[in-house]
Amino acid sequence: MEGEGAAAVRGGDEVVFAELAQRYRWELRVHCYRMVGSFDEAEDLVQETLLRAWRYRESFQGRSTFRAWLYRIATNVCLDFLDRRPRPLMPDEVGGPPEVSWLQPFPDRLLEPVAERAAEPETVLVARETIELAFLVAIQRLPARQRAVLILRDVLGWSASETGELLEMSVAAVKSALQRARPVLRAHLPQHHPGQAPAPVTALTGQERELLRRFMVAHERADIAAFAELLSEDVRLSMPPLPYLFVGRTDVAAFAENAMGPGSALHRGCWRGVPVQANRQPAMAGYLRRPGEPVYRAQVLDVLRVEDGKIVEITAFGPEIFAAFGLPATLP
Template sequence: MGVGGLTEVDEPAFAGLAERHRRELHVHCYRMLGSFEDAEDTVQETFLRAWRRRETCAGRSTFRAWLYRIATNACLDLLARSRPEPAAGGEVRWLQPYPDRLLDEVPAGGADEPENAAVARETIELAYVVAVQHLAPRPRAVLILRDVLGWPAKDVADLLGDSVNSVNSALQRARAGMREHLPARRHEWTGGSQDAGTRELVRRFTEASVAKDLDRLAALLRDDVRCSMPPTPGLHVGRAAVVKDWTESGFLDLGPLRTVATWVNRQPAVAFYLWRESESAYLPLTLDVLRVTGGAIAELTTFHADRFPRLGLPERLT
């Protein structure tokens, strides 16, 4: 849409214009923050700021770009207020999953809206989001605006109140940080590919998990597999360490399990439900999100049952 005349638009009409961009702005804030819920709050803050400052839209290139400017600054404000230090040590305790069914809501756009294509790529996978969280906030914003959204350096500099040289320098530092924190051999990721090999691996993982067969599970893991369970602290690296953690956590003592297959962050995931005699039903237990590399599980991120409602998963199975 054009940017003129926003000061004459009433609040319901303005909300309707902004609402068209809610999902893509939410995805943008999610990349910046790593938390689905924080992203949701930040989008609400973005819309409030946009309405209150609607006169500042005049002269901007597009209404959409103006909203991205406000959303990015809202994210930077939240990070300065609640997360002054980036993540460290390879784990992100505030990490939350993003359901594919909501990623699919981002509207298809033209070549001038690269965000729409980026949603389908690896920049939404958990490993990428985790790596981004290890960057300082401003380089993080520069990386996402330049490499994911495709903004020119001049526009990013304008948004951040910096020079183009400063933005280019921050981008180089951010890219170096991403190379340090991203897993190796990214060219072997299956990512969002729902190929037969990935489906078969997920099936075998699910069956072995329900059977609580540690030997079969171990055979599906890479030697350098990484396992975490945000917000619980602790990152387990290597097959032996992961199996040891499963053994010590009481996994083998769990009662009967059932599963529901799903997809989050363009990755296969398995929701586990545990039989509860008192409820005569299987109730939510955990969600395992898999990253598959070279035909084996390279990373396993486990989320608690409180994520199930956001992911649209059943409240119980009978």
């Protein structure tokens, strides 16, 4: 199809172009998301990629695949965006490493192609280790071009020559950029994270599903003691884009007490949790019905990272992200 479609695309055949572009839209969105760390911005950048591809369709000569051509455009769109909008890392309040304030979660329901595409040889498996929030935060600490090299080489498996051609770099420059990027990535990943050569793990484990169930029950009952039992000793809680970071079971449980305990303005409200998946991690969409209100309103989306049977990290996002997960703003 691609070989036959090259002339049609160059000739301005909108139907052929749309069919080819739609086949890769889902993975281009994942690629842009890894580059910028924001779901909303990735959506905009994919749209810009396809508009730019159509505008410059005559440059597609068919020497590479249509997919590789789109990746070249998408990567350059992201690099242009990052060049226009430098990303200063935001210092947290406890003196730890700077936080990625623009971070947003990615709905698992959008991580796979449609069923008929899944069996194609070129389909990219979105492995957990390359989409987890911890990985996203770590690669945001790399300069943009090093980030692109690492994603193309270690995540997508492109060769050094393919990467160099896409980025207009020599093979030696690609190898040098990768050698500089890998140690930085490893330094900022959790201790048990593999860092490269990820295993193709996508599904939640039974342990993760059970911890998520207990997490939701503890919230719905405002049971701070039950909540604390689920946490590791060195658990971290962050709330991008807010500059708050709580580290350790005692501090995280104290925050939960302030948010849901008897002294909280929310204590008399009723919580309801909806299980979801984000970035191949268990997550809860939390809804709150305040006293006197007839409905539960979207409040928070908590994404959990689990290790050794405990929650080691909670990343809490605001209700503005619910729509991307297909979640309603209210529940009856």
